[in-house]
Amino acid sequence: MKRSLPYLLLVVPYLLLPAVVQGQSKVRIACVGNSITFGHGLPNRTQNSYPGQLQKLLGDRYEVMNFGVSSKTVIRSVDNAYTTTSAYREALASKPDLVFIKLGTNDSRLPYRLKIDEFIPDYRQLIQSFKSLPTHPRIVLLLPVASFLTDTTRQTEQAISSLIIPRIRQVAFEEKCALIDLHALTIDHPDYFPDKLHPDSLGASVIARRLHEAVTSEEVKGxxxxxxxxxxxxxxxxxxxxxxxxxxxxxxxxxxxxxxxxxxxxxxxxxxxxxxxxxxxxxxxxxxxxxxxxxxxxxxxxxxxxxxxxxxxxxxxxxxxxxxxxxxxxxxxxxxxxxxxxxxxxxxxxxxxxxxxxxxxxxxxxxxxxxxxxxxxxxxxxxxxxxxxxxxxxxxxxxxxxxxxxxxxxxxxxxxxxxxxxxxxxxxxxxxxxxxxxxxxxxxxxxxxxxxxxxxxxxxxxxxxxxxxxxxxxx
The missing domain is CATH 3.40.50.1820 (Alpha/Beta hydrolase fold, catalytic domain)
Structure with missing residues (x-):
């Protein structure tokens, strides 16, 4: 069936290779996050964390950088703010073409959730710090994985679902960022979480494959x-x-x-x-x-x-x-x-x-x-x-x-x-x-x-x- 298109359309990979323009040898992907990004509890976390597995899936044309830090939050006015870390500064300096941000899980726990009203403005400020980089990277927000904890002072499923996920979606709407729902991918898999919070290597593999799909998918420009x-x-x-x-x-x-x-x-x-x-x-x-x-x-x-x-x-x-x-x-x-x-x-x-x-x-x-x-x-x-x-x-x-x-x-x-x-x-x-x-x-x-x-x-x-x-x- 013939379609009449009032647009000049171009099919390109999801991440149009800016490295060619910038003279870089590889597309640079920054994975910003907490302990789940870091690879807490994983044997050989460098390879088995989801950034490590994503690197293996993508191959040599890409450089996947892990800037995850355990226990960190989006909320800035607390003792564990991600923006106070050296990893955050290194991520900004890494000249990324694409930034995956997987934060929010820790903001759901006490006492941080008491400051939940600060989450949206602080997340927007974090995004803006990457958007303003000379590389103008594409920003993709990752919804938190599911939690199977029962201690209500910690990062419970109820707190993540009701306090964090709706706010991340609101931030995505306001900042026009892409989203990837890791929560639905893991909600029926407690077997991925031996400590009820952090994914094992198989859980990290599910995340990595979903991100690989996003990076390599083709899109229509214009x-x-x-x-x-x-x-x-x-x-x-x-x-x-x-x-x-x-x-x-x-x-x-x-x-x-x-x-x-x-x-x-x-x-x-x-x-x-x-x-x-x-x-x-x-x-x-x-x-x-x-x-x-x-x-x-x-x-x-x-x-x-x-x-x-x-x-x-x-x-x-x-x-x-x-x-x-x-x-x-x-x-x-x-x-x-x-x-x-x-x-x-x-x-x-x-x-x-x-x-x-x-x-x-x-x-x-x-x-x-x-x-x-x-x-x-x-x-x-x-x-x-x-x-x-x-x-x-x-x-x-x-x-x-x-x-x-x-x-x-x-x-x-x-x-x-x-x-x-x-x-x-x-x-x-x-x-x-x-x-x-x-x-x-x-x-x-x-x-x-x-x-x-x-x-x-x-x-x-x-x-x-x-x-x-x-x-x-x-x-």
Whole structure:
């Protein structure tokens, strides 16, 4: 599909090699951080810390420098401030082209957390000190890894999640820095943390591989989706990224842009429940995806909803996004995503459906095992012009009824379901849908969550979902 781009686009590595311009022999990467960066507790920390492992992964074209210091904080007015260390001064003097900053874990402990109001201005000041260097390095903020400590005076998971991570995201929004979420990558792996705080060599390897992915990923220079957005539009923070709210053809829309646009300009389209369990959305933003939303609630994927999405799709692709989109349908969003996909198979890269409604008689109808939603059943009938209960029960416009059209698209599908879901029962929705898809030669995989109901959606660590989408959208 031919796209009209109002931009001069250039695909380059994530880190465009400034060393060539500066006459340096290598790209210089400064890893600023605390004991986790330093490699506390690791045998042969020079090689086994995540900076050491990153150096091995990147090879001789890069020089990865470890400026981690144990126990240090972002907050400056305490006895362990990172900015008082010789490592900080050495990092500034190192002529870096890229700076990874992994600080904040220690700011979550007592007594430092009592000064948490100083965290944002002090972090911004730290970033500015690197931005002002003659090399003008790219700054990437790393969210802290998970903690499995239980002593509430220390760096607990609750303190890191509630006090530190939201503030780092706010700093990223204000300073327009890239983010990498190491927290979600480690939240389900206590086995990586023998002392419940510091990663072992395997945990450090997970971090190093994620940073290697970031350094070597290709980006599109000169692309700004926001330039195409109709005015007026308001800009706010979506977990540290710029989110534009605007109206298109009478529909409320949102677009979140990444700090860098990945090669191929991939995007993910959230069908419903904006911002709910956003792990996958955030992980893809970290990797250069755009995230979009076009409000068609509550139209239950009817012709009006499909038409509105067609309008948004034309707008998004004319602005430059990829001709095939990854669709994300949570709960009733599954109806929206699949009904649109059934009519637009050539425009779909993949579908990730989470506890999806695939038969409206199951939900909101409640005509099977589930309790249903009588109020939403009335809305559904009105949306489709169904006057009687008999007409509603004979309705054949569900994704379950469109499997043949869906399979013809040839795109892969991933479902994540809770096996104890009593709102959208699996055996009335995903199970028969999966059976029909496979019978027709379609591509579908299902991740089952034993003992889990309709909530929570997604996975604490969305890596399996993210990997599925990355593979399906790879240029």
């Amino acid at each position: 692309f700004d989706f926001f330039a195409a957005i109709p005015q007026p539009a308001s800009i706010s923070s979506f977990y540290g990224y710029d989110c534009a709210d605007f109206t298109l053809a009478g529909r409320a829309c949102k677009v979140v842009k990444p700090r860098f646009a990945a090669n191929g300009l991939p995007w993910i389209w959230r069908a419903r429940f904006w911002g709910h369990e956003p792990q996958t959305d955030i992980a893809l933003l970290d990797r250069g995806f755009h995230l979009v939303y076009c409000d068609v609630a509550e139209l239950f994927g009817n012709a009006q909803a499909v038409a509105a999405w067609n309008t948004f799709y034309r707008f998004a692709t004319k602005a430059g996004l990829a001709p095939k989109v990854a669709l994300e349908g949570l709960s009733r969003g599954g109806v929206y995503s699949y009904n649109w996909a059934a009519e637009n198979p050539e425009k779909v890269a993949c579908i990730y459906a989470d506890a999806p409604v695939l038969d409206l008689k199951s939900w909101p109808g409640g005509k099977g095992k589930g309790k249903g939603s009588p109020a939403d059943w009335v809305i559904f009938k009105n949306d489709y012009g169904l006057i009687s209960e008999e007409q509603a029960l004979a309705f054949a416009g569900n994704p379950m009824d469109k499997v043949a059209e869906i399979v013809k698209g040839g795109y892969p599908m991933l479902h994540v379901v809770g096996d104890a879901d009593d709102v959208v029962p699996v055996d009335e929705n995903t199970a028969p849908f999966e059976q029909k898809v496979k019978a027709l030669g379609g591509q579908i995989q299902v991740i089952h969550k034993p003992g889990i109901g309709h909530h929570p959606h997604s996975l604490p660590n969305p890596a399996p979902i993210v990997d599925f989408i990355l593979k399906a959208t790879k240029p």
